[in-house]
Amino acid sequence: MKDRVEVRSLKDHVGEEVTLGGWCYNSRGSKNVKFLQLRDGSGTVQCVFGGNSAQNNAFERFDEITQETSLYVTGVVVKHPKKEGVYEIDARDFEIIQVAVDYPITPKEHGIDFLFDRRHLHLRSSRPHAIIRVRHRIIKAIRDYFDSHGFTLLDSPILTANAGEGTSTLFATDYFDLGKAFLAQTGQLYGEAGAMAFGKVYTFGPTFRAEKSKTRRHLTEFWMVEPEVAFMDLDGDMNLAEDFICYVVECILADCREDLATLERDIAKLESVRKPFPRVTYTEAVEILRRKGREFEWGDDFGAPDETMVSEDFDRPVIITHYPTVIKAFYMKRDPDNPKVVKAMDVIAPEGYGEIIGGSQREDDIDLLRERIEHEKLPMEVFEWYLDLRRYGSVPHAGFGMGLERMVAWLCGLEHIREAIPFPRTLARLTP
RNA sequence: UCCGCGAUAGCUCAACGGUGGAGCAUCCGGCUGUUAACCGGAGGGUUGUAGGUUCGAAUCCUACUCGCGGAGCCA
Numbered sequence: 001m002k003d004r005v006e007v008r009s010l011k012d013h014v015g016e017e018v019t020l021g022g023w024c025y026n027s028r029g030s031k032n033v034k035f036l037q038l039r040d041g042s043g044t045v046q047c048v049f050g051g052n053s054a055q056n057n058a059f060e061r062f063d064e065i066t067q068e069t070s071l072y073v074t075g076v077v078v079k080h081p082k083k084e085g086v087y088e089i090d091a092r093d094f095e096i097i098q099v100a101v102d103y104p105i106t107p108k109e110h111g112i113d114f115l116f117d118r119r120h121l122h123l124r125s126s127r128p129h130a131i132i133r134v135r136h137r138i139i140k141a142i143r144d145y146f147d148s149h150g151f152t153l154l155d156s157p158i159l160t161a162n163a164g165e166g167t168s169t170l171f172a173t174d175y176f177d178l179g180k181a182f183l184a185q186t187g188q189l190y191g192e193a194g195a196m197a198f199g200k201v202y203t204f205g206p207t208f209r210a211e212k213s214k215t216r217r218h219l220t221e222f223w224m225v226e227p228e229v230a231f232m233d234l235d236g237d238m239n240l241a242e243d244f245i246c247y248v249v250e251c252i253l254a255d256c257r258e259d260l261a262t263l264e265r266d267i268a269k270l271e272s273v274r275k276p277f278p279r280v281t282y283t284e285a286v287e288i289l290r291r292k293g294r295e296f297e298w299g300d301d302f303g304a305p306d307e308t309m310v311s312e313d314f315d316r317p318v319i320i321t322h323y324p325t326v327i328k329a330f331y332m333k334r335d336p337d338n339p340k341v342v343k344a345m346d347v348i349a350p351e352g353y354g355e356i357i358g359g360s361q362r363e364d365d366i367d368l369l370r371e372r373i374e375h376e377k378l379p380m381e382v383f384e385w386y387l388d389l390r391r392y393g394s395v396p397h398a399g400f401g402m403g404l405e406r407m408v409a410w411l412c413g414l415e416h417i418r419e420a421i422p423f424p425r426t427l428a429r430l431t432p
Numbered sequence: 433u434c435c436g437c438g439a440u441a442g443c444u445c446a447a448c449g450g451u452g453g454a455g456c457a458u459c460c461g462g463c464u465g466u467u468a469a470c471c472g473g474a475g476g477g478u479u480g481u482a483g484g485u486u487c488g489a490a491u492c493c494u495a496c497u498c499g500c501g502g503a504g505c506c507a
Contacts, residue, residue, distance in 0.1 A: 108456045403507030
């Protein structure tokens with residue numbers, strides 16, 4: 001292989017002759033000078049071919065370089081004559097690796113469907129490139145946060161036997177002689193087992209929902225991070241979620257300025273994400289909705305428009321707590337002071353991005369938990385192992401789940417969640 | 433599952449009952465330290481599918497297929 005220099009490190013090679021390997025992002029030419037935008041994954045640099053400095057007829061051969069043709073370019077790193085802090089290549093020669101004929105994604109506008117049918121190529125374009133880099137930084141921030149706060153990573157299984165919260169929204173597959181297996185919609189129950197073993201754990205992996213949701217907030221496959229902590233109550237859970245979100249936002253603001261600029265993200269909207277987050281109970285949120293003219297029955301669940309209505313008055317995420325027991329999952333702990341509500345919390349992102357976190361203190365009393373399982377008509381036998389966690393040294397504990405793609409969509413200011421993952425899986429898309 | 437919208441050139445769209453167009457892309461030519469470059473020319477179409485109304489349908493009607501985003505559900 002040729003000795004290559006990456007575009008990102010050109011500033012360390014000013015004045016030197018270097019060889020770059022990459023793809024033609026765009027090109028322009030004339031009688032006297034030709035320009036090649038070379039993309040190599042680490043960045044893009046302009047290579048300038050002048051008639052005088054080119055070797056091996058490079059200037060005459062220039063037009064062979066079509067969009068996304070792969071090639072090596074050799075030249076001297078120089079400062080851009082007009083742009084401060086930008087470097088370009090005073091090119092001497094190039095060697096084509098493969099000519100790309102009729103690359104389908106042109107530098108002009110395309111429709112959503114056209115681009116996602118070619119997502120494997122679309123990832124080369126600047127916008128998806130920037131988003132996936134921010135996603136990567138968010139993932140690193142998530143891991144750094146929990147790793148440095150005493151959490152142990154606990155990988156939960158993806159194939160599971162138990163339905164968790166009802167079978168209708170699960171993907172099923174045959175599992176040898178054991179009947180159906182389901183793709184996990186959450187790792188939480190396993191996280192609870194982990195919390196009893198390690199004190200503080202987090203699971204982080206793909207989850208699956210077979211919901212026929214066709215909205216800009218839903219994927220059938222998405223990544224979720226779920227911390228679970230022993231000896232923690234709802235207040236501790238909220239403090240953790242708040243501190244965690246602020247850390248992730250700080251990391252993105254510190255390290256992803258360039259990508260956020262590419263995405264034309266309004267940075268000021270992210271800079272106001274500071275502790276403390278406003279906290280309102282479900283009952284107070286219902287009051288807010290009524291004050292705004294919305295007819296709302298206490299006991300109904302919030303829809304996406306309701307969440308937006310509650311959150312729109314705040315410049316940072318808002319935490320809604322103490323939801324009615326009837327609309328929440330069986331494992332959430334009922335409030336001893338008011339059994340009609342559970343010690344649950346949702347974190348609603350600003351700017352209409354909706355619920356990014358859902359969490360709760362868990363029911364740690366085995367009799368109350370059994371009662372809830374029976375009441376929800378869930379199969380008790382598949383939860384026996386889960387009930388063991390309440391039989392052998394049950395302690396108060398709590399946790400939450402954060403949807404990675406919703407976080408990416410919010411921080412990047414995306415219109416649609418499908419942009420937040422390299423290869424989205426939606427109701428109508430399984431390829432590429 | 434329900435409600436709404438849509439399908440026209442390779443791409444993004446216009447034409448809304450009377451001979452299917454534009455910009456971009458492609459090809460040819462010109463010009464330029466250019467940068468979603470620009471200027472001129474050329475090629476490019478069974479208007480999603482099937483039926484119906486009409487002298488005449490991309491346009492109106494019906495059914496179907498596919499897609500979109502909203503509800504529900506959720507992260």
